[in-house]
Amino acid sequence: MDSLASKLTERESEQLCDLLGNVELTLLYKASVHGYKASAFHQQCDHQGPTLLVAFNRSGYIFGGYTSVDYAQSGQAITDKKAFLFNFEEEMLFFIEVKSGHNARFDDNKGPNFGQQLYFCYNNQPVVYHQRGKAFSFDAETLYGNDTELIECEVYKKPWRNILWTADRRAELMEKIRNQKPLTTSVSCFQILMIGPVGAGKSSFFNSINSIFMGRITSKAILTTQFRTYPVKDGRAGKSLPFVLCDTMGLEEQSGAGLDIEDISSILQGHIPDRYKFNPISPFQPDEQKASRQEKIHCVVYVIDATKISLMSDKLQDKLTTIRRKVNSLGNLYVSSYIKTKVSSRLGVSVSCVLPVKNYSQEVELELNCDVLLLTALQQMLNFADDYLDDVCPMEDQPK
Template sequence: MYSAFGAPRTLTSKLTEEQRKQLRDLLGNLELTLLYKASVHGYQASAFHQQCDNQGPTLLVAYNRSGYIFGGYTSVDYAQSGQQIIDDQAFLFSVHDGGDPQCIKINSGCYARSDDAGGPNFGQQLYFCYNNHPIVLEKNQYNSSIPFNSYKLYGNDTWLIECEVYKVEQRSTLLDSQVSAEEKPWRNVQWKTSQRVHLIAMIRSHKPLIMSMSRVRILMIGPVGAGKSSFFNSINSIFMGHITSKAMSGSAGTSLTTQFRTYPVKSSRQGKLLPFVLCDTMGLEEQSGAGLNIEDISSILQGHVPDSYTFNPTVPFCRDEQNMSGPASLPEKIHCVVYVIDTTKISLISDNLEEKLTSIRRNVNSLGNGEGPSKHLCQFLHQVEGETWSHDHMVCSYRTQSDSRLGVPVSCVLPVKNYSQELELELNCDVLLLTALQQMLRFADDYLDDVDPRKIK
């Protein structure tokens, strides 16, 4: 597009900085370059294809009279091939200032769009710039490709005041430099809302490997103040949709948790129970006769310790006192063990505390074959505080310390940041927490996969 003086006309994005940030959260650390602007190039399908064909992944952003900003992403080129496109990365979205963006993914196995000479469409349901006019049209309302609500997505206002298409590129491809080994991320993490939505959906739909069980039990063990109770509060906050403090937590010199507590989590405030229970214990302390008694670990793993049992650091749990007889059933046992450690304090762990952690690990490893979590199910959860949680190279150095001091495999190190000072949920915190929880569910399934069917009751 040229001005009256023959120079290329500059395209100006209609997105605010806040809206652009929300879209980047959906896509990850990607660059958006404006290719097409309907008010400049026209609403004709031919103009759209002239600007957007063969440009790689693109993001369409539409604006209607009611103030809704919505659209869709596709990772497959527009090429007017006449084919039905399968694109498992495609999604619809809606964003607004001051709130979380809405992200709706294409259902698995469904067509993401038609790649024809017409205007852009998604799921063969939502058509933009339909018939060369500034409107959006919904077809095939009973099509199951994208289960969206028209009112929530765009307020049922079909008249557009603008339509833009952006080229989506990895930021690293725009920089003419090589990333050194020290700068390479330890693990690739998708920092975007769509990943958060995906993880939540995976956890909500998870079913324990043994069909007779409704939930797996995850035991958290760690020093005083490491963040066990805070981890439960953080997970609970994600599914409640706001910061919660159901479990007592804090930074006292002695353990605030004095009882064995089992915490189920609901999928929402009024939702059903999720397929896991987080079990909290008294904190470990350096000196003998203080904190969680090591002998209690075996009783907890085998499912003998009841909820709300008050620990006695000097006297281990005794089954006879509780009038219990016979082995516990499989659903009552622990299926995954998690160490919770503050990574900023790994180098400060005393020899006595290190020996306690090593002893617990030996205890866990010895209880295989259905008696407790076998050795490949003991996870190690890093609690990273302050600024360090976002600096991957620092986390990498912490995991090296944990591997050398405590013998924890690198594949079992999971960095997280609990909610402590925040008043609102944050995307990056949620992604790390949910990723760690997903791994715990997988480890629990590994344990259940090894259980002798004859011992299930």
């Protein structure tokens, strides 16, 4: 678990991971290393998503609590139906759920607490403190043997999405993507449009996906002022895979620069041809001919650089919001790449649509973890595109 050593035994760790849904925990905070001060706890654990606190006392008790809501020093009472307390008794794990209608904890700048009943690292000391409350039903003797002196306190991060990092999983994803063809007879492959600020990584995403299926690092797509459609082949001499990644000119915050919102409408409707060069001052003027379902976009992807999301200007955020509303009004589905909380809250998309990836940039060889993340994101995009086509295509357009 990173460079910190967990005090949990392998069996204890397995039981806790199973309790949380067969996850892999990451050790964030260890009091004997970082200190028992509240400031040290918050420095390591704030804004880390769901966390599990494990305490060890002099009498050999192992106990703690889980919260699915970020620590943020908000000064607010936290409602968390998934919160619970736990302890081990003779290597058996027992847990106590938070009572309905009660707050799970108070999110302040002090040490962690559960239900404002059980406080850890109380007053910046290696102790636990218990006071009366109604959120959790427990007694101090059963939970921790009434021994308030701690010898260790650890906090673990639970991943907000489980990923299986194996070569078998990579092979499984690649095979699924090869075989995931549109069910509707009027569409031969999925059209996926990538939208994002200049330099966000749209072209790099295509290059990364292309690299995986080519089996080597490739650099086919570059930063562009054109509309480009990129099919991906299954190997150098292989057949085209059942999707096309569409790249666009980058968005810019000022008007009259970057991709125009009206051009996005034309792209979505299938009017703009491959290699069309955008003119920020004069949007594309489509003819009256209706595009086929194959030419239209089936899934829209917002590509955002996670390292720059907090620096995004209000003007650019407003432009992305306008685009999202336009996309939704046309019935298209969308998915957003990168960072759960920041992207979800700033762009107004659901957490299930946030797909973190790492593009290939400076690497000269493929890496398993990068491949699995990229393929997982692509698989979900194809699923969303499939859902869209299933929703808009009439029954007579479905295969018999």
